[in-house]
Structure formats: C-alpha cells, structure tokens
Amino acid sequence: MTKLSSSIILAATLVFAASTFAREIGHNEVRELRRKGELLAFEHIILVLFERHPESQVIEVELELKEARGVFVYEIEILTTENQIREVEIDARTGEVLGDKLED
Secondary structure, eight states, X not given: OOHHXXXXXXXXXXXXXXXXXXXXXXXXXXXXXXXXXOSOOHHHXXXXXXXXXXXXXXXXXXXXXXXXXXXXXXXXEEEOTTSOEEEEEEETTTOOEEEEEEOO
C-alpha cells in the first residue's frame, strides 16, 4: 500500500476536534461542504503535506473552523524522517500552508 493510499484511508477516520477558538465539524457537514466545493479533496491536502514533508507519517488529523477568521483548517500532526513531531495547518479551501511548527 502506498503512502498516499494509507493517508487517504486515514482521512476516513478523521478526528474532528473543537477548541475555544474553533467549531467542531461533523461528518455530515464535511460531506456537504465537499459537495458544495467549499473544501478541497483530502487527497489534495495530503499531496501538499507530502510536498513539504516527504516520507513523513501522519499521526492525527483534525478539521476545524477557525471562527475568528472564518477559515476551515486541517491540523495534521506528523512524524518526520528526522523523528520530529510537527503540526502542519493547511487551509482546507485553498491548500495554503498556514502554519508548520515543531511540537514539544
């Protein structure tokens, strides 16, 4: 199984999280947003991630609506080939990398 197909399978088990500044996105809402074309296909998001961090392993994925900015964001936690854990934030509408930080 390829890294891309493994990541696509992971997409089926996304963790939808809520925090003080973000609203939880449920499975039905994700399907509706995709149907309307408001979110990129997760396959595109994964390609953006692997362009930035080739050979990394996806640990966790969260999709949140950052209400202050009105932006849907994938927060993807990865393990890099250097054994670092990083969190990469990708705009779910545009595929733009919004943040990439080393986790403690």
